[in-house]
Amino acid sequence: MTLPVSPADIAAARHLLTGAVLRTPTLPAPRLSAITGAHVFVKYENLQVTASFKERGALVKLASLSAEERGRGVVAMSAGNHAQAVAYHAARLGIRATIVMPQHTPIVKVAATRAHGARVVLHGEGVAEASEEADRLARAEGLVWVHPFDDAHVIAGQGSVAAEMLEDAPDLDTLVVPVGGGGLISGMAVAAKALKPEIEIVGVETMLFPAMWNALRQRNLPCGGATLAEGIAVKNVGSLTREIVSALVADVVLIDEPTFERAVNIFLTQQKTLAEGAGAAGLAALLAEPDRYRGRNVGLVVSGGNIDPRIVASIMLRELEREERIVSFRFSMLDRPGELGIISTLLGRLGANILEVEHKxxxxxxxxxxxxxxxxxxxxxxxxxxxxxxxxxxxGMDVVRVDWQAGG
Known part of the structure; x- marks a missing residue:
């Protein structure tokens, strides 16, 4: 079978990337192993300059351009990470870059993209509308498209992730990979299967955007909604990526939003590393189906670490509530002096630290x-x-537990 990207393409991409993109570490994660029951290894792509794997594919594509194409400038569409990667490496190579991003892209990603010198155009509710605007700008201004996933050069660059993982952890038997348009998992599948044909590759999507799941099963589940994993919130996958995933990927699974939140929180609290929603997708899959991976040597990719600090704070508080380390009690009492003091003294004696009080x-x-x-x-x-x-x-207190997540 001849696929759009070959192992030789990935080898050439690796040579080009040497010294220009960080060769990130793949390290064992004993704490994650204890939580999931698998033998977990983590590839830290959040350590790249722009905090995501997207630098790899972006640089390979930009380096492939002719002098005439470089002179025209490039345009890219992205919800954030591809945008930053194209902007950063275009600036390094002296190429003018225009980036189209959905209007509601997290501010941290918009600011970072502009900081690399790119012209940022905010357009549309999601990546589909942003892509249409990028296509319009390409035609109107003669710009060269740098597609976020459906491009052979981009796919080859992303494949270097798996090649490095198997060099560092040759005993891996499973790779669990985030899936948006499919560029990362396609490149990784080509590289991994060439080095280790028996390895199993599993893709992970959010339930709100099951684009690749639909494509592989010829289904039409709806795509849309507010997701923590906006980096993989894609409604349409690529034709190249679909072909490769169909041939080489064992399965694509769908994960709910609370599990993505839990995975982000675990990466932060247990691994002391910052993962955005999409970057935590692999761990989310292990948390959702631990029996499937128990005892296996599983490689995960923290594909990105660009997440709004406000969202991180919210996730941590929500997880403390889910674990019942933050709880609320509602007291009905007589309105007289001393009642609040009695309650606070009792809670202190019981070892509960008061965080907030609301008297109604x-x-x-x-x-x-x-x-x-x-x-x-x-x-x-x-x-x-x-x-x-x-x-x-x-x-003797008249007290009930309050479940704020259920509406109080």
């Missing part, structure tokens, strides 16, 4: 002589939270 009197469901008190506390774990609740009830 002016509600019709509160007795005219009473008050409602919402207290958010920090606990050690789920068992401790239950112990605190039982102890409050034993002390």
């Amino acid at each position: 009197r002016h509600f019709l469901d509160v007795h005219a002589k009473g008050a409602r008190l919402d207290v958010t506390v920090e606990t050690r774990d789920r068992q401790h939270a239950e112990e605190v609740h039982r102890a409050l009830l034993t002390e």
